[in-house]
Amino acid sequence: MNYPTEEIIIAGFGGQGILLAGRLLCVAAMRQGRQVSHIPSYGAEMRGGTANCSVVLSAERIASPVIDMATAVIALNGPSVAKFEPRVRPGGILIWNSSLCKKILPERTDIQSIAIPATELSLTEGTERAANMAAIGALMALKPKLMTENHFSAALDEVVSERNRRYNPVNLRIMQAGYEAALAIIKKN
Amino acid sequence: MTEYKLMKGNEAMAEAALIAGCRYYYAYPITPQNEVVAYMAKNMPRVNGTFIQAESELAAASMVMGSAASGGRAMTSSSSPGITLKQESISYMAGAELPCVIANIMRGGPGLGGIAGAQGDYFQATRGGGHGDYRTIVLAPDNAQELADFTVEAFDLADEYRTPVIILADGYLGQMSEPVVLPKPTGKTFEKPWAVTGAKDRKQNIIVSLLLHPENVLELHNLHLQEKYERITQKIRRYETYKTEDADWLLAAYGTSARIAQKAVDKLREDGIKAGLFRPTCLWPFPDRELAECASHCTRLLTVEMSHGQMVEDVKLAVNGAIEVDFYGRAGGALPTVKDIIARIKNYEHSEFTHVQAS
Numbered sequence A: 001m002n003y004p005t006e007e008i009i010i011a012g013f014g015g016q017g018i019l020l021a022g023r024l025l026c027v028a029a030m031r032q033g034r035q036v037s038h039i040p041s042y043g044a045e046m047r048g049g050t051a052n053c054s055v056v057l058s059a060e061r062i063a064s065p066v067i068d069m070a071t072a073v074i075a076l077n078g079p080s081v082a083k084f085e086p087r088v089r090p091g092g093i094l095i096w097n098s099s100l101c102k103k104i105l106p107e108r109t110d111i112q113s114i115a116i117p118a119t120e121l122s123l124t125e126g127t128e129r130a131a132n133m134a135a136i137g138a139l140m141a142l143k144p145k146l147m148t149e150n151h152f153s154a155a156l157d158e159v160v161s162e163r164n165r166r167y168n169p170v171n172l173r174i175m176q177a178g179y180e181a182a183l184a185i186i187k188k189n
Numbered sequence B: 001m002t003e004y005k006l007m008k009g010n011e012a013m014a015e016a017a018l019i020a021g022c023r024y025y026y027a028y029p030i031t032p033q034n035e036v037v038a039y040m041a042k043n044m045p046r047v048n049g050t051f052i053q054a055e056s057e058l059a060a061a062s063m064v065m066g067s068a069a070s071g072g073r074a075m076t077s078s079s080s081p082g083i084t085l086k087q088e089s090i091s092y093m094a095g096a097e098l099p100c101v102i103a104n105i106m107r108g109g110p111g112l113g114g115i116a117g118a119q120g121d122y123f124q125a126t127r128g129g130g131h132g133d134y135r136t137i138v139l140a141p142d143n144a145q146e147l148a149d150f151t152v153e154a155f156d157l158a159d160e161y162r163t164p165v166i167i168l169a170d171g172y173l174g175q176m177s178e179p180v181v182l183p184k185p186t187g188k189t190f191e192k193p194w195a196v197t198g199a200k201d202r203k204q205n206i207i208v209s210l211l212l213h214p215e216n217v218l219e220l221h222n223l224h225l226q227e228k229y230e231r232i233t234q235k236i237r238r239y240e241t242y243k244t245e246d247a248d249w250l251l252a253a254y255g256t257s258a259r260i261a262q263k264a265v266d267k268l269r270e271d272g273i274k275a276g277l278f279r280p281t282c283l284w285p286f287p288d289r290e291l292a293e294c295a296s297h298c299t300r301l302l303t304v305e306m307s308h309g310q311m312v313e314d315v316k317l318a319v320n321g322a323i324e325v326d327f328y329g330r331a332g333g334a335l336p337t338v339k340d341i342i343a344r345i346k347n348y349e350h351s352e353f354t355h356v357q358a359s
Helices: A018-030 A078-087 A118-123 A131-142 A149-159 A162-188 B009-019 B034-047 B057-069 B080-085 B087-096 B122-126 B144-161 B171-175 B217-235 B255-270 B288-295 B311-319 B338-358
Strands: A006-012 A035-040 A051-058 A070-075 A088-097 A112-116 B005-008 B024-027 B050-053 B074-078 B100-106 B137-139 B164-170 B177-180 B239-242 B249-252 B275-280 B282-284 B300-305 B324-329
Touching: A006 A018, A006 A078, A006 A131, A018 A035, A018 A051, A018 A131, A018 A149, A018 B005, A018 B177, A035 B171, A051 A078, A070 A078, A070 A131, A078 A088, A088 A131, A112 A131, A112 A162, A118 A131, A118 A162, A131 A149, A131 A162, A149 A162, B005 B009, B005 B144, B009 B034, B009 B100, B009 B144, B009 B164, B009 B171, B009 B177, B024 B034, B024 B057, B034 B050, B034 B171, B050 B057, B057 B074, B057 B080, B057 B087, B057 B100, B074 B080, B080 B087, B080 B100, B087 B164, B087 B217, B100 B144, B100 B171, B122 B164, B122 B282, B137 B144, B144 B164, B144 B171, B144 B177, B144 B217, B164 B171, B164 B255, B171 B255, B239 B288, B249 B255, B249 B288, B249 B311, B249 B338, B255 B275, B255 B300, B255 B338, B275 B288, B288 B311, B300 B311, B300 B338, B311 B324, B324 B338
Parallel strands: A006 A070, A070 A088, A088 A112, B024 B050, B024 B074, B074 B100, B100 B164, B137 B164, B249 B275, B249 B300, B300 B324
Antiparallel strands: A006 A051, A035 A051, A035 B177, B005 B177, B137 B282, B239 B275
16 A cells, blocks of 8 residues: 655643654554654743644655654644644644634634544543544544554554553544544535 | 564663663763663663662763773763763773763753754764773664664674773654664673772782873873774774765765755655765764765765764765765754755756856
């Protein structure tokens, strides 16, 4: 299968599982034989500001882990939308968390802007901490070549610590909810 | 099936050190190499080794000197400003011929600089770094796998030549997670009859870096060191070439810069432009003859670095005026771009073409 190189930025605030979501994408791709790189932002980030990571997935050797213009951005809070919407390539994808972005809304019309109520989808399972899973689900709907549900589950078991692995069935359901939500949006357009 | 693990470069290097038999690790935290310290703190007890978070970089490097003198496999790591502080001990260890491994996960300077990756410490690493007439072997990985593999080799090289070995990688390599297959121990063992292990039933061993008597002892010691460096220079020739056989335009780069340069080579080749890459994987000794040979059929050479031009001086020494050497670099945490490299090379191609027309 022909895999296009994906350059994905995931952003939100600390505690939303930004780095874990990035590692999950990497492990799922790595297990399918792809080259991957994951690099966290570790700049002078402000408290309460954004945390982010850059993920590159490719059939070829990865030159730089640092992304200039992303093929997809996942923004799980308002400040992340503001910071990273300009970094989506024309024609690229922005998945944004409509549960938390109330004041700052995406503005660009040359990208595919997908509003997912990620935190609300997570809350239907009784936790607010798995918005990252809803967003990954949405990304899987928009980019079916990334991974199947089986890849997702296997990668989840690998990246989630043993202590938290008991929540994985919940994580899976929230991912599926995000997947369905994105699918509904794609069909409507 | 090969078992890949997704590991940060820093973690891959730390685990590789344990695999290589490193049982003494001393350090003081600094970004972007903190994961090495954290990993060692957590995992050194697993192999019954010693981990100490020292009170300072100076102390950490001195502790390495102590463990090395007593025959242990010892390591420290830091990032640029911290490595500067370690130079006193590195010079002492070079003088006293103590094997050890020092990793520098470089950040931007000068001074405390920033915390993003850079390659501004090439001069410091390859010219000795501290005072006195000495060199250290400098290995230059360009991904997490090589950070692991080179670390295992570094311990063997240190023991073989009784010398400090530097692993020189930029902060991006330390911070980035990539698939890694953990290396196996080499199985090599090294006798250390010189080590200070308690002089029971043998002559006392004394390890010093201060040599005063007789009058010519220091000159003789320096000649001995130079003879050793010459042996190292003869023996260690490490580099990789990529599409250089028919290249008109040769790129030279190491570490993260080399990854970016390699991508530029691929893109240029797609446009029918014959570019190639020479990547030293050891910076001292520098693979000068090999680079000169590679460059002999090229029209121009472009060195790419995350600095304002350091390795380029070794590149110029290597080709010795045979072809024109150009430089492109970005520093302070910024990365060279594939786009900029391509623009440079296309510019060469263009000027060459117009030159031919004019004549």
